[in-house]
Amino acid sequence: MTKISLEPLMPILDKLAPKGRTALLPALQAAQKIYGYVPEQAAVAIANRLHVPLADVHGVLEFYALLYRTPVGKTVIHICADPVCAMAGADTMLKQTSRKFEFHGKHKDKTPTVTIERSPCLGLCEHAPALLVQSTPLVQPESYTWEDLIAGKGKKPRSIIGGDISILTANCRKGQIVWLEDYKAQGGYQALNKVLQMAPQEVIEEVKASGLVGRGGAAFPTGLKWESAAQSTAQPKYVVCNADEAEPGTFKDRVLMENDPHLILEGILIAAYAIGATYGYMYIRGEYEYQYQVMSQAVDEAKKDGLIGNNILQSDFSFELELRQGAGAYICGEETALFESIEGKRGFPRVKPPFPTTAGLFGKPTVINNVETLANVPFIIQKGATEYRKIGTEKSPGPKLFCVSGDVAKPGLYEVPFGVTFRHLLFDLAGGIRNNRTMKAALFGGAAGAFATESDLDVRLTFEDLRVAGLPLGSGVITVFDETRDMRDVLLRLAHFFAEESCGKCYPCQIGTQRQYEILQRLATSSLLPGDLERLQDVGWTMTEASLCGLGQTAASAVLSAIRLWPELFKSHQAH
């Protein structure tokens, strides 16, 4: 065991110690920043200072993909190999980067200078193939030298942001971060001001009247959620902003955070006021380091300006917000797993009921909302529910962000009113299929979604129309595949994603995602065994019906939809 000096870690632990176990992830992350990994001695020190059993520290370290128990290279490169990036050549990039590493990294000394990891979707799908060098996203890596690459020098991605309306994305189209001064100059924080003159119940009524439903995937009515938490009698109450965005194909929350951080903060503050919360968390996925920095600066600005803290804008309302970083676990986007993670535990989803609004974070009433959901709130308050309802349809009011990527001419983030057709989004906004090809399929809702085909082009993008069409809206992901794509490879990568990201708690998903992956490996290599189709269906059905949480319940969704659409794909290669 190499000896390390605990000196740089100790002052950090002194600061975190009073929080106890909830500071475990931040403490481990701090240690990793110092040492490059979490050495045993550091883990012991953390356990002692935070009063967490050693074995539990181990369990947490082992759960999160971005935490390392053993030394890794000075530079860590993550390359996404999920479908969108795979279509853009991620495999070649992985191979070439690894070869370059062999060439440059081997002969100097024995400790690795670079670590290259295959990563799940990095939320950079419109820049595929995506890679992160020490948490910095770079695009077109093939165009720079190896030295520049490992130094993180290179082109930073710029997103295409478009659409028919710009209510949520108005400030995202300016090409620069909208800091507090600019945000206020455009009328920012006036909704908060207005809310502070209202009774909390009035705020809730307004949100209920707006018809806003959650944009994180489950489409639960936001006003009802707030009301339920407001009515819970236990104290304290918490607001949590879910910024763990990791559904393959999704990058909308990233764009909001990196351009318009105060819009999200304003939404969080209004939610807190409405339910009577005095403390909140924003949980940002670990791979979004840059967005975390932006949000941190925005929080600092807001604190200095009296927008976060005691007696906000001279009112009786006080609220503190703590930013948290995830550590590489898709499952931590699931609300109860996210709570466990904030509490300093492995990200295992809890059994529901109880629901978060009665027993959520630390067992207290909690409202958890997605970034985009909260970004809708200032507009609703400012302009009123009636005005808000003029956007979209009767049953799906409001604006919606769609993340369009894959084989389209202009992959990007598009803001539209609910109710436009898929055709409009795909052809008029995203520029149609790349290279004059035709569309074979589009995956709606991310890895947990289902495939649409040409016959779905005229479906209107609303909750009600998509339900009838059997397509999930999910978090607003549409991944497009052209006629030349091998859907077997797409399915294999989706299955790989779920097998990697299953938390392992419940049997159907723990084992089912692995068996599904194995069968799809055979499918991809044309070596299906007799009975594999039935096996795949039984496994998929059982995961859907019997899994504990949404991950397992949707882990077979895309595969089952592919079986319905392209049955021949699963038969042609069976042994004769």
Add this chain to the structure above:
Amino acid sequence: MTNQITLTIDEKEILVPPGTTILKAAQSVGINIPTICYHDYCTANALCRICVVEVEGARTLVPACVAQVSNNMRVRTNSERVIRARRTILEMLASSVDLSDAPDILAMLQEYQVDTNRFPEAEERKPSVIDDNPMYIRDYAKCILCWRCVQVCATDAQYTFAINFSGRGYETQIGTFYDKPIPETTCVFCGQCVGVCPTGALKPKKQWLLEQGLPPAEIVQLTRFNRSANSRCR
């Protein structure tokens, strides 16, 4: 007098107090729902999902060991959906670990007519036996990840916190801090984990040595409890 809850399970009308689980309500009228991870003295995590039942109006199947009864609930414990889920879960389990020392689960395999070779070419979990202390061995090739050992070692009983999880997903395995041998952990050799293990993954070392065919004298020698002597040979 408490308000009783009325529900039907497999067409039988039942009256039970509020807060009762479907599992206990069924047991009260002699309907047996199979369980694997559930244990009367451990926190219920509803993770094996073998106890799932069909509840009218519910989107998915429901775990009977934690789901509480409600008025006018209609439950079916043996429908086609229930059987399909249970059989598939058991087939998947049999393809993953060695169940030869788990009599209760072996009986279930019979009852649900499980094809134990349903998943050919499946990757099994088969780490080698860990024999690092004089009291018990850990044979995680037999571990079904029911979590009982972790829980009794922690807040369900002993508050020792010697074991937890390594890895995640299919690769999960019960482990110790930085993979230390048991004598270097906080383990107090209370034996509670061995007591609750349903699969023989945790086994008294004496029994294990006997099964290996060792003569008694040697067994006594090998299982003498001596912490310092034991930790010397690391």
